[in-house]
Amino acid sequence: MSLATNDSFWVFGYGSIIWDNSMFEPLKELDAKLIGAHREFNKKSIKSRGTKDKPGLALGLEYGGECVGKAFLINKSYWQDLKRREGGYIPIKTPNDKMKVVTSENKILTCTVFFTDQLSKNYVPENVSIEERAEIIRTAEIGENGNGRDYLKEINDFLEEKNVYDRRIKDLYSIVFQNK
Template sequence: MPELPENEDLWIFGYGSLMWRPGFEHKAVADAQIYGYHRSFCVSSVVHRGTRENPGLVLGLDAGGSCRGKAILCPASIREPVIDYLYRREMVTKVYVPKMVSLKLLNDGRRVSALTFVADPHHEQYCGSPSIEDAAKIIARASGRGGPNRDYLYSTVEHLDEFGIKDGPLHAIMQLVQKLGE
């Protein structure tokens, strides 16, 4: 766990389902951008969207570029239970590394520190950046405890569109997955 300032509200950066389904009480949500990482289907899912025999793909923050998402402000009074919840949710196989990052709040330009979960490039489930074609093939056929991998992709793209976040690679993957399903 990264070192956190004591007794302060905590910003949490969401770049996937955490943006629309945080699962905890919060004081505020703001559009945000981080630099040095980008949203990518770089994590092989063997639990929620795939199995060991037929892994799916889920999002991670991978090195390089930038990423728009949501900054979610957790009140100091419930910070510890929220962190515990996030660890149970995000650290099932320990493919993510919790990290404090600097982000820019897009509504007012402020820079704040936020907790987020970055893909661990040394973990066995880290798969780098598969091509759009390879990602589509994997996502089209995989399913896990959380349901079909394609549903995760569709929901992500739908919410990114709703939030006005442009992510061309995810849209391209979705178009190919839809073609594969025809």
């Protein structure tokens, strides 16, 4: 396994960066798991997957549980581009007292994780029901990177490909796509 150097760093991908990462030219990619947080559609997307008038939802993280994804080794020259892309998220270094990233070989990586900013006006708190989240995704306007339905389908397909059952994603997927 390659370790980060002064010229590179690891970032944990749990959403679109898994399949949309070519602008960062990853040096290496590993199957990995984030222990201490789980995926949640908890961030209004007013640009990428929706508009200000009709926002969509983007994936973020909430503390507790675990999340299967990918770890990417990226050249440090891409740090500012990555931070811009992940605007509205807080970069957190792991391992820390709440989270760690573990590879499929059971190695702990020093990794950056982009966590939802719970103080942001675009944060969708945990008390918003799954039905309300589904309605936001269904009614969002198309943003610069498409719509929330496609985004939900892409993450669902990734998890199915990896044989990962994520109840929150499956339940949301079922509700969003039951009323095509």
